[in-house]
Amino acid sequence: MQDYDICILAVAGDASVANKLAESIRRYRLPSGTVLPESKMDYRRVYVEVSGRDFDDEARSILDHSRCLAVLCSPETRTSAFVLDRLAYFRETGKDDNIIAVIIRGEPADSFPESFIEKKTVQKILPDMTVVERTETIEPVASDLRAETRRRWKEALNYETVRIIASVLGLHPDDLEQRHRVRHRRAVRTIVAVIAAVCIGAAGIFTYLGHIARTEGEIAEQQAVLCREIAERTINELPAAFEDVPQALIYIQQAVNDAEKALEELGLDTSAGEGRPVTGG
Numbered sequence: 046m047q048d049y050d051i052c053i054l055a056v057a058g059d060a061s062v063a064n065k066l067a068e069s070i071r072r073y074r075l076p077s078g079t080v081l082p083e084s085k086m087d088y089r090r091v092y093v094e095v096s097g098r099d100f101d102d103e104a105r106s107i108l109d110h111s112r113c114l115a116v117l118c119s120p121e122t123r124t125s126a127f128v129l130d131r132l133a134y135f136r137e138t139g140k141d142d143n144i145i146a147v148i149i150r151g152e153p154a155d156s157f158p159e160s161f162i163e164k165k166t167v168q169k170i171l172p173d174m175t176v177v178e179r180t181e182t183i184e185p186v187a188s189d190l191r192a193e194t195r196r197r198w199k200e201a202l203n204y205e206t207v208r209i210i211a212s213v214l215g216l217h218p219d220d221l222e223q224r225h226r227v228r229h230r231r232a233v234r235t236i237v238a239v240i241a242a243v244c245i246g247a248a249g250i251f252t253y254l255g256h257i258a259r260t261e262g263e264i265a266e267q268q269a270v271l272c273r274e275i276a277e278r279t280i281n282e283l284p285a286a287f288e289d290v291p292q293a294l295i296y297i298q299q300a301v302n303d304a305e306k307a308l309e310e311l312g313l314d315t316s317a318g319e320g321r322p323v324t325g326g
Contacts, residue, residue, distance in 0.1 A: 069202055166181075
């Protein structure tokens, strides 16, 4: 059987999140200059286990061939025999330190399996010098994919992907995250430069087509239609395509304004873009 770097374990109802996390991990590329503890270590061989089937020999074999186990935690996880049996077996194989908790819904106390929560009895000295024993609950440090909006969830997914990969590779999360930010800033600068160039070109196209549409008779109608299609696509599609790149919004807003101006000059409806300024969220 193939060896896996990570087995993502989740109940069937959380399969969509498990698959998106797996895809995010597979797509991620380490920043240049990253030094691994072992040169041949990898993280992209990901197996998603959400089948809900009985814990049979095949299930054991998958865990035996998985270096790390990422458990997606939600209220359904806490009492799922499907998850708990596999989690217990993975611990029995001596890979307890290779378990990664990922909370995706609910509060920690309602979502973590009991084995994730450590109860520790400690002695406390009260102001009157009386010594009492109290039980403290210690929850695991977990990746958190809970979010209130789609944009926030995508941000959390990107951030936690880096942290999970760092854990799998035995790297410090802050070091890998810092390298990731540097690479992301470089990519954003490149994207913004490209968008600026495209928008400058688009402004020229709108002006040119508008001029032709006003002066060239039969061709004018065809050019007007083409101009309208280009302008409407700019107004409707460009902001959504770069909603996660705030640095590009100033250029996109200019392209939208140019598109609306071109439609107005042609005497065409601009209601598609009215009242819809480009924003970051």
